[in-house]
Amino acid sequence: MATTVIGARETRPARFWAATNGKKVVMAITGAILFLFVIGHMLGNLQVFEGPDKLNAYGRFLRIVPEILWTVRIVLLASVILHIWAAVQLAARKIQARPVGYAKHENVVSDYASRTMYWSGPILLAFVIFHLLHLTAGVIHPGGEFVEGDVYHNVVAGFQVWYVSAWYIFSMILLGFHIRHGAWSMFQSVGINHPRYTPILKKAAAVLAVVIVLGYISIPISVLLGLVK
Amino acid sequence: MRVRLKIWRQKSPNTRGQFVSYPVDNVNPDMSMLECLDVLNEQLTENGEEPVAFEHDCREGICGSCGFMINGIAHGPLPATTVCQLTMRHFKDGEELLLEPWRARAFPLIKDLIVDRRAFDRIIASGGYISVSTGSAPDGNTLPVPKEAADRAMDAAACIGCGACVAACPNASSSLFTGAKIAHLGTLPQGKPEKDRRAIRMVTQMNLEGFGGCTNIGECTGVCPKEIPLEVIAAMNRDYLRGNWHARDNVVTTIRPFTEWSYGSKLQIDEQSQS
Numbered sequence: 001m002a003t004t005v006i007g008a009r010e011t012r013p014a015r016f017w018a019a020t021n022g023k024k025v026v027m028a029i030t031g032a033i034l035f036l037f038v039i040g041h042m043l044g045n046l047q048v049f050e051g052p053d054k055l056n057a058y059g060r061f062l063r064i065v066p067e068i069l070w071t072v073r074i075v076l077l078a079s080v081i082l083h084i085w086a087a088v089q090l091a092a093r094k095i096q097a098r099p100v101g102y103a104k105h106e107n108v109v110s111d112y113a114s115r116t117m118y119w120s121g122p123i124l125l126a127f128v129i130f131h132l133l134h135l136t137a138g139v140i141h142p143g144g145e146f147v148e149g150d151v152y153h154n155v156v157a158g159f160q161v162w163y164v165s166a167w168y169i170f171s172m173i174l175l176g177f178h179i180r181h182g183a184w185s186m187f188q189s190v191g192i193n194h195p196r197y198t199p200i201l202k203k204a205a206a207v208l209a210v211v212i213v214l215g216y217i218s219i220p221i222s223v224l225l226g227l228v229k
Numbered sequence: 230m231r232v233r234l235k236i237w238r239q240k241s242p243n244t245r246g247q248f249v250s251y252p253v254d255n256v257n258p259d260m261s262m263l264e265c266l267d268v269l270n271e272q273l274t275e276n277g278e279e280p281v282a283f284e285h286d287c288r289e290g291i292c293g294s295c296g297f298m299i300n301g302i303a304h305g306p307l308p309a310t311t312v313c314q315l316t317m318r319h320f321k322d323g324e325e326l327l328l329e330p331w332r333a334r335a336f337p338l339i340k341d342l343i344v345d346r347r348a349f350d351r352i353i354a355s356g357g358y359i360s361v362s363t364g365s366a367p368d369g370n371t372l373p374v375p376k377e378a379a380d381r382a383m384d385a386a387a388c389i390g391c392g393a394c395v396a397a398c399p400n401a402s403s404s405l406f407t408g409a410k411i412a413h414l415g416t417l418p419q420g421k422p423e424k425d426r427r428a429i430r431m432v433t434q435m436n437l438e439g440f441g442g443c444t445n446i447g448e449c450t451g452v453c454p455k456e457i458p459l460e461v462i463a464a465m466n467r468d469y470l471r472g473n474w475h476a477r478d479n480v481v482t483t484i485r486p487f488t489e490w491s492y493g494s495k496l497q498i499d500e501q502s503q504s
Binding site for chain 1: 237248298300301302308327329332333334335338397399400401402404432433436439440441442443444445446447448450451452458459460462463464465466467468469470471473476479481
């Protein structure tokens with residue numbers, strides 16, 4: 001075996017990104033940003049139960065300083081792009097790494113959520129695009145007119161259409177699966193694992209996933225049941 | 230007892246392989262899986278057929294030579310057991326067992342159930358060692374090692390390099406193997422001075438070999454005959470991050486295969502025996 005020197009001319013970030021481990025660190029950090037957004041967004045959305053005035057006031061509050069709004073949007077967009085970019089490259093590596101598949105392969109210890117990240121991710125992306133077109137840009141408005149600034153009306157009108165609600169609920173359940181794995185996996189990717197604390201992290205991830213799913217789907221379910229109108 | 234073995238037969242790296250089914254009638258339940266293959270191979274040899282090629286050495290579960298998939302699980306259904314230690318009484322009488330080699334691009338198939346695992350050797354050669362000056366051995370106990378560190382290093386050092394982690398991983402990643410080596414050496418005071426360089430080199434080598442990336446699924450730990458925990462992968466990630474942060478230059482030394490063997494292009498086992 002001969003030794004060879006590589007990367008003498010490469011910059012360190014480029015080499016870090018080239019390694020699968022580096023990509024996973026990027027996915028962990030961007031995933032953490034998106035995870036915090038998901039929690040904050042849910043807490044904001046739940047104000048729908050406090051009536052139109054409260055929710056619309058919250059909507060206006062977010063837009064008071066456009067610079068802050070756009071900073072947050074740009075950070076989120078950059079996180080989404082890096083997260084997906086790394087995932088696509090890892091998925092490509094996965095396909096290349098096993099050119100001849102198994103005739104039979106059984107899973108022994110892994111959970112469903114971790115094995116389906118490559119499925120829940122792209123479906124969530126499709127959902128986010130639809131969701132932005134529906135409730136932020138107002139390009140798609142199946143349940144009636146989109147009223148700029150009247151967040152409450154747009155939400156209720158949208159969710160009264162059953163398939164919009166069904167798509168939303170389905171996507172949020174997938175988000176739960178994604179968080180079930182991602183919320184503890186991000187610690188593993190940056191090198192934090194301890195026999196005492198990692199089991200707690202895993203349980204916390206499962207609990208948070210359930211709380212987030214219930215928090216989000218309570219809105220379309222309440223609209224469909226006529227509790228919020 | 231009787232079993233039916235459905236085994237992947239492939240003459241050489243570049244030929245097409247297929248499953249061939251063999252009945253084995255006189256199986257002693259106390260035989261190991263490999264001894265069952267020995268019995269089958271005696272039958273095949275008597276019939277003038279080519280015996281099934283499989284790798285084996287110590288047959289006591291510590292060398293890491295043996296290993297293949299049995300019914301879709303690396304090293305078979307029994308946890309913490311290599312195929313040489315897996316006795317036939319764990320299977321039902323008359324059961325059909327599907328025997329398949331490890332499948333990964335970094336583990337090119339050589340013949341039947343044997344794959345080329347020298348990618349692991351190159352990962353070790355790239356940094357899986359502790360540099361010591363030669364000379365007389367140091368006095369015992371001059372370097373205190375905390376008991377906990379010794380235990381953790383020993384747990385990681387139990388890795389025998391069989392390749393089951395790669396075989397079971399949906400990504401065909403060798404992170405559990407590489408992580409075990411990095412955790413084993415990095416936990417001990419003797420390994421600390423080279424910690425940063427070791428992590429960068431071994432991770433870079435691992436990524437060059439065409440393994441997939443770890444996505445923290447954890448399937449590897451379920452099949453590992455030495456029950457290496459997922460914690461070692463976190464240790465690898467931690468050391469790699471730390472090493473990148475500390476490094477003062479961008480130079481990484483990796484190991485190039487001496488021949489093109491490992492990529493299968495010049496491997497001529499059957500061609501020579503036929504002529």
